[in-house]
Amino acid sequence: MRGQINDCLRSIISAIIPIAGVISTTFLRLRIALYTHNQKRLKRKYGITTDTPVLPYGRRVEQSIQAKAPPRARFAKTSGSTGKAKEILYTNRRLLALKLTFSEMFARACYAFAIKHTSLYVFSSFQTDASATSMLLDENAFPSYISTLQAPYRVQHHPAMQSLVANYGSAAVRLWILTISNPGVLYSTNPSTISTFLDELASDWRRSSKLIRDWHDNPRSFSSDVHTIARRLESCRAAERVKEVATTNAPLPLSVYAPRVSAYICWTGGYVKPFLDRLATHLPSTRYKLIPMYSMSTETIETLPYFRDEDVAYFPIGGGVVYEFIDQTELRQPRELEPGKLYAMVVSDRYGLRRYQTDDLFLCKRKINGLPDLVFVRRRSLEYSFTGEKLTAEQLSAVFDQLRTLYPTTLAQKFMTCVPSQPARGLPHYKVLLIGNHETSGAHHLLAARCDDFLGEINCEYKSKRTSGRLGPVTFVDAPRQDFPSQFKFLPLYHHEENLCLWPTRRYRVTVLTSSKLPRTSLEGVSTVTR
Helix, strand or coil, rough: CCHHHHHHHHHHHHHHHHHHHHHHHHEEEHHCHHHHHHHHHHHHHCCCCCCCCCCCCCHHHHHHHHEEHHHHHHHECCCCCCCCEEEEEEHHHHHHHHHHHHHHHHHHHHHHHCCCCCCCCEEECCCCCHHHHHHHHHCCCCCHHHHHHHCCHHHHHHHHHHHHHHCHHHHHHHHHHHHCCCCCCEEEEHHHHHHHHHHHHHHHHHHHHHHHHHHHHHHHCCCCCCCCCCHHCCCCHHHHHHHHHHHCCCCCCCCHHHCCCCEEEEECCCCHHHHHHHHHHHHCCCCCCEEEECCCCCCCECEEEECCEEEEEEEEECCEEEEEEEEECEEECCCCCCCCCEEEEEEEEECCCCCEEEEEEEEEEEEEECCEEEEEEEECCCCCCCCCEEHHHHHHHHHHHHHHHCCCCCCCCCCEEEEEECCCCCCCCCEEEECCCCHHHHHHHHHHHEEEHHHHHHHHHHHHHHCCCCCCEEEEEEEEHCCCCCCCCCCCCCCCCHHHHCCCCCCCCCCCCCCCCCCCCCCCCCCCCCC
């Protein structure tokens, strides 16, 4: 009975959300019509003139952000590709605006893709950190009953859920919530988070399903708070799905324990194709719709989606943001962009960014209603050079693809990230972290040799430096997936190893070395330490 009541209320919510999507679409069209006027108004408001310089993140940008910070301001830290984490101002007003922006996008997506069951499960982290995502999902009070019906993931910060995570692991708790609540849509900013969860179920079903087995066999052993949460989340036939998970020894597909899921939302730009391909094996396109996420950095919203049925365009139309673009050396306005060309995005906002160079490159795919449809291509600054080799993320992506083609089984459930390494003794070289939950140490030598060959073929300067002895060979290191936070960005190249220790881990020691001739960019050793 409880499940039927909950599902009736979910059905009412599912009927309201597409209506909100229609209203939101109407207002978005109005914003498109007034786009040029609003951009000029915001330029005057922020004091942007022809003399205002374009600046990368640095001391002047930091000072500008600090000048806008109210007392007790909060700052989100980036997990991107720079050596030092950027600190971006986030007020309560800004956090609320971002939540409304996501809700608006979700409502328009539900309307455009005709999603019948709108209950949303977000693969949010069970821990808090200094990221903007963590700030957005942080809740001090237990959410309301109606909120948990529409967004079951919001129960995850309750102490009872945290206790279950400590005892059973995050994958087991996610499986428990999904099985009981049976949502309609999955969301994760980074597709690697969903694919890693599904991979973990497939590779360690007994451990991942233990919470549900215990819940099925001995429910009285759980606290009253857990039972209260379960009643809030319960959906029709939840007990049947729990029994099937608890009594099955082989991994079950999502269609069994969460059969109402019909779509998933995640980012599709940049370097995430390996994760999207992996997801497609778990979530085939014949059953599940992929709804691409809009582009957002910690600094600002870069694009928002414009849906025409299931055709999606991405416009630079975030609220309160001035957008400009650099083509070679020319500064251009959004309506001046030409299809087929790459542009670097420059933004200004009320939170201290004034002609800030985001370093993100976008391809203008087409023009719709005079606005550019922008596709994120890559980070412009993802390049590193010890001695003139100028190794780029694009080159590494191509090499990683070649390695995956040659060794599909070895690298099937592995993500790869490269970091420059300058050991205390020996030659500077590049380390490739193989991030996953199975060991590949026996293949390290072969992978490293082939990687070195491929890099030499694609980058003649790299080959020259290796031949002359100025660079050492590539090395490979295994890194368990759980040692990386859920929002970690698996970029092909990280300039600085400090990015790998923004969050505490138990397994790695990263040593920063300084040289008068070499930049401060080394991952000296990835080694086990005792606490």
